[in-house]
Amino acid sequence: MKPKWQIGFGSWDTFETAKHTPGDQVEQMSSSPRIIIIGIDGGTFEIIDPLVEGGQMPNLAALMRNGVRGQLRSTIPPLTPVAWSAMMTGCNAGKYGTYAFLQISPANYHVRFLNGGDLAAPTLWQIASEAGLRVGVHNMPWTYPPAPVNGYVLAGLDAPVFDSRIAFPKGLFEEVVTATGPYFDKLVPPLQRPYDVGRLRRQVEQTGAVSRHLLQNRPVDIFATVFSSSDHVQHNFWHSRCQGAGDEAVEDVIAYTYQLIDAQIGRILEDHAGPDTLVMVVSDHGAGPCKGGFNIDAWLTEHGYLSRARAPGHARLLSALRRSMPRWLKDQLRGRSRAIKGHWIDAEFARRVNWPQTTAYCWSDYGNLTINLTGRQAQGKIAPGDEYEAVCRRLAQELLDVVHPETDENVVEQVLRAEDLYAGPYFPSAPDLVVNTNDFQYEILTDIRAAGPRDAADKRGIFPPPQRQGLHRLEGILVAAGPGLKSSAAIENANILAIAPTVLYACGLPRPTYMDGQVLTDLFTAEHLQAHPPTDVDKDLPPSGEAADYTAEEAAQVEEHLKSLGYV
Numbered sequence: 337m338k339p340k341w342q343i344g345f346g347s348w349d350t351f352e353t354a355k356h357t358p359g360d361q362v363e364q365m366s367s368s369p370r371i372i373i374i375g376i377d378g379g380t381f382e383i384i385d386p387l388v389e390g391g392q393m394p395n396l397a398a399l400m401r402n403g404v405r406g407q408l409r410s411t412i413p414p415l416t417p418v419a420w421s422a423m424m425t426g427c428n429a430g431k432y433g434t435y436a437f438l439q440i441s442p443a444n445y446h447v448r449f450l451n452g453g454d455l456a457a458p459t460l461w462q463i464a465s466e467a468g469l470r471v472g473v474h475n476m477p478w479t480y481p482p483a484p485v486n487g488y489v490l491a492g493l494d495a496p497v498f499d500s501r502i503a504f505p506k507g508l509f510e511e512v513v514t515a516t517g518p519y520f521d522k523l524v525p526p527l528q529r530p531y532d533v534g535r536l537r538r539q540v541e542q543t544g545a546v547s548r549h550l551l552q553n554r555p556v557d558i559f560a561t562v563f564s565s566s567d568h569v570q571h572n573f574w575h576s577r578c579q580g581a582g583d584e585a586v587e588d589v590i591a592y593t594y595q596l597i598d599a600q601i602g603r604i605l606e607d608h609a610g611p612d613t614l615v616m617v618v619s620d621h622g623a624g625p626c627k628g629g630f631n632i633d634a635w636l637t638e639h640g641y642l643s644r645a646r647a648p649g650h651a652r653l654l655s656a657l658r659r660s661m662p663r664w665l666k667d668q669l670r671g672r673s674r675a676i677k678g679h680w681i682d683a684e685f686a687r688r689v690n691w692p693q694t695t696a697y698c699w700s701d702y703g704n705l706t707i708n709l710t711g712r713q714a715q716g717k718i719a720p721g722d723e724y725e726a727v728c729r730r731l732a733q734e735l736l737d738v739v740h741p742e743t744d745e746n747v748v749e750q751v752l753r754a755e756d757l758y759a760g761p762y763f764p765s766a767p768d769l770v771v772n773t774n775d776f777q778y779e780i781l782t783d784i785r786a787a788g789p790r791d792a793a794d795k796r797g798i799f800p801p802p803q804r805q806g807l808h809r810l811e812g813i814l815v816a817a818g819p820g821l822k823s824s825a826a827i828e829n830a831n832i833l834a835i836a837p838t839v840l841y842a843c844g845l846p847r848p849t850y851m852d853g854q855v856l857t858d859l860f861t862a863e864h865l866q867a868h869p870p871t872d873v874d875k876d877l878p879p880s881g882e883a884a885d886y887t888a889e890e891a892a893q894v895e896e897h898l899k900s901l902g903y904v
Contacts, residue, residue, distance in 0.1 A: 451494040
């Protein structure tokens, strides 16, 4: 049985792309968007394909039947802020400056949490707005604080909390919650078991409800929304699929989440996709099971690369008091201490390391390593030139030789140099080395975290149990259907950098030459490409504006959320 919404699409072959020359202002507006982009955070065909074959994701199945599918290669590292930023800008991280959820200052080793205000390259939404298109963006990571656009933005993951601060224009958040009810719960899933399936369901359904309200009441040319629950449940429940609490229980919480998302996709398209709408379903990265943990701080310390500093007496006392507190007291104090915590969290990382004796340090759970370089870091140890090169070679080789004692396999598959991954004005802030574990199956853990020292019970040497059951993979998803696209086709070698230029092309706009991504011509029929060949406009990467810092309280709220997901 075909999903009801498919009837509303009409003939996929009747689409005519408006003809524009580079620099033209686009004046397109209709009740249905020209482009609908639906993000499934961490979406993977490993979960989707069995559900599609079993008839449990009929809406995504129909899109595949009518369009094109293929794996979408993510960034290295395949980390949420890095990947969604690449998707929105079409650039490598050297041009937009985000390599993780945070950065470590070379001046004092303090931590600073990043957000969408740090993106140094223009986003797809800004480019389309400047061309006269109206854009609507909902729950997209790395869009806080919401930038002014020709349309609206409701920011996503990087927002400290979901309130009026996430919205542009002013008043949009209040409009949405008045029309659809309380905004969805950012902190799903909780780490405690059993899992609250009702909270999960309400999060997914409310994401869909907000999307439909926006599409109905604020028509745009390009609309994008992201369902984030898929990434959350995969991290926490990849192995223990059967979860439930209260009156709600499911056999497989991950499959259940994908089915909920598929139902919302169907409702969005049924109500708001017209015969001229191109639909793209994308993910920032894939997902897969976690085999074990690799405490890279413990390894760096044992091999003489990282020298730890003994915490001052008052810090040890506070840590002991925190561990001895009952949970109810911790919960009560947590909300009152955010502002205070925000002031010291950025210095916690710096206090835990003996910097003059440290050669290298890690600042991401996906393996960002920086050499403590003289002339670059405030208390650098390694000289530029031959010594730096020798340290990089030795460190990479020793990491490649690490063998897990339980699986008897190499933990690290690649140690990549920054120059092989990144290029652009923000290359100097890149990690010197990026460590990829074996098919990304081992979780990189650290003792010295932005969130503070790990509890003693969690310090179990170099190979501790992992915190998460599922981890990211390079292979995400792309499913696209619409006018001018092939039908029942598969593509290969698609890269997340191609999404922004492809969306611009589908709107009749040229690709700026500073973008690293190219138009995904394999999506389109030969006839469509012949009638509408892709064009470029010669344009340099514009200078970036001033980054938008979190307040101390906001930084503490972001840290708390990322900690609940195992990222810091």
